[in-house]
Amino acid sequence: xxxxxxxxxxxxxxxxxxxxxxxENMVDGGGIxxxxxxxxxxxxxxxxxxxxxxxxxxxxxxxxxxYDTLMAFALITV
Numbered sequence: 001x002x003x004x005x006x007x008x009x010x011x012x013x014x015x016x017x018x019x020x021x022x023x024e025n026m027v028d029g030g031g032i033x034x035x036x037x038x039x040x041x042x043x044x045x046x047x048x049x050x051x052x053x054x055x056x057x058x059x060x061x062x063x064x065x066x067y068d069t070l071m072a073f074a075l076i077t078v
């Protein structure tokens with residue numbers, strides 16, 4: 001059985017986004033489900049935002065200027 005997983009959560013892809021404010025590399029702050037509640041990483045993906053639509057939301061931030069944003073990453077089949 002094939003499973004869909006987030007490439008960032010599973011270290012299959014690196015963040016390549018550039019900060020729109022200062023041009024530095026953005027850093028992955030983790031999946032948004034890590035910020036929802038203490039048991040959210042263990043919840044069924046149907047209860048997490050966008051995961052049932054094939055995406056995983058991540059918080060990206062710039063360590064240089066402190067800019068942050070949410071970005072949706074498409075789940076991949078493994």
